[in-house]
Amino acid sequence: MEQESIYKSPRKFRNKKYLQNFEAAALKGEHLNGDYEAAAKFDSELNIAVIGLGASGGLASVLLVKNPYNKIFGFDEKPPFSTLLPTGGGRCNLTYAEDDVKEFVKNYPRGNKFLLSVFSRFSQSQTRKLFEDLGIKTYVQKDKRVFPSSDSSKKTVEILRKHLGCQNFKYIKENVIKIEKLNGKFILHTKKSKYEFDVVIIASGGKNDGFELAKQLGHNIIKPVPSLCALDIEEKNFYKLSGLTFKNVEAKVNKYSAEGDILFAHKFITGPCIFKISSLCAYDDLPFEITLKLTKESREEIEEYLKNNPVKTIKKAFSRFAPEAFISEILKINSIEGTKQTAQIKKAEKEILINSLTALKLHVKGRIKDSEIVTAGGVDLNEINSKTMESKLHNNLYFIGEILNIDGFTGGFNLQNCWSGAYLCAKNIN
Ligand SMILES: Cc1cc2nc3c(=O)[nH]c(=O)nc-3n(C[C@H](O)[C@H](O)[C@H](O)COP(=O)(O)OP(=O)(O)OC[C@H]3O[C@@H](n4cnc5c(N)ncnc54)[C@H](O)[C@@H]3O)c2cc1C
Secondary structure: OOOOOOOOOHHHOOOHHHHHHHHHHHHOOOOOOOOHHHHOOOOOOEEEEEEOOOHHHHHHHHHHHOOOOEEEEEEOOOOOOHHHOOHHHHOOOOEEOOOOHHHHHHHOOEOHHHHHHHHHHOOHHHHHHHHHHOOOOEEEOOOOEEEEOOOOHHHHHHHHHHOOOOOOEEEEOOOOOEEEEEOOEEEEEOOOOEEEEOEEEEOOOOOOOHHHHHHHOOOOEEEEEEEOOOEEEOOHHHHHHOOOEEEEEEEEEOOEEEEEEEEEEOOEEEOHHHHHHHHHOOOOOOOEEEEEEOOOOOHHHHHHHHHHOOOOEHHHHHOOOOOHHHHHHHHHHOOOOOOOEHHHOOHHHHHHHHHHHHOEEEEEEEEOOOOOOEEEEEEOHHHEOOOOOEEOOOOOEEEOHHHEOOEOOOOOHHHHHHHHHHHHHHHHHO
């Protein structure tokens, strides 16, 4: 489907009168960039509040300001798009280049059905076209992850911020602490003041008090828990292995499995494989056991190698399959003499060593606080219209981004949820 640019499609605008005015003004070169003075000449403007100017609220604002009929007030203690700065390791992994929407949504442990509807209305390829329209070219990496051509979150943020530099956008550097609905209008309270709006978009992310605001308006919140996070392990001996990495590990927790690299850090394990498994078992009770297959070789292949290398020392032989520091630690924990030849290894010792490589069991006692990249849980999707992102409980109230009960794996999936939600919501308001 061809990208419909929100500001190039006048039929998206709300009424005939506006359209006529817009076209007349456009011919004279006026307010194409959202000149509020010009827009103010029109009646029935829409007062819109955007709560949270991160990825989703920021983009929704960018799209809404293109319609000078809107007056947008963005609330956030942080400057617009600040939350994009650390993404993708400073490179901003915008999305993932997979055209098959059914395949795409497999990357969301929560929200995939809802997103099937959202992404079939506004997909990753349409998002990339939109970014290009906004002046941000993108490229696809070998692993299908999509980045801005600048490879810089900072430059991406600078460009996006420029789109908000127009007169129908007002940035209010305050957080919203309370929201209520009175006579069809939304009243927003900050520590300093009180404001009235026709339309409210709640885009406050997954780690803040936005859930409280949703509750104040009667929405149900699915318990927020950390996802894509490091896992705290009980085995103190492994704390010494801090800094050790393993490639292409297979991890299993209960009925879930994941693959990828892992890193032993002080007191915890982390890395893409751990993030993925932590996401899959985000709601499993603690403590739980995690089983790691640290080698690509199977148990049989390791046995075969030992058989063919009888005079090698145990330590040397096993160090073929894992870093020596790891093997030394396993030998030490289990009081196995590493200087013996493999031919002399006892059956039980061999079993311990092979298990440590092919099925290492660690006990997870916690999810590392504040290490999470996203939050699972949030506003109940049954209460949101997936075509428009509007609340089913209140007209003119919208929820977008991570505040929803949606979370994906790493790879650009979480930002794609923000971009598509922002587009659908802005399109519906416009
Ligand atoms: C280190 C890191 C790297 C990441 N990298 C990637 C990546 O490369 N690709 C990817 O897809 N995802 C990535 N993510 C996840 C992604 O950044 C988030 O999913 C996304 O930013 C969520 O967007 P959002 O608009 O819902 O919320 P946010 O971007 O978190 O923005 C919410 C905004 O709301 C504001 N706010 C909160 N409460 C209030 C209030 N009461 N009143 C007013 N304002 C409020 C906050 O200050 C914040 O600015 C990363 C996350 C982290 C932490």
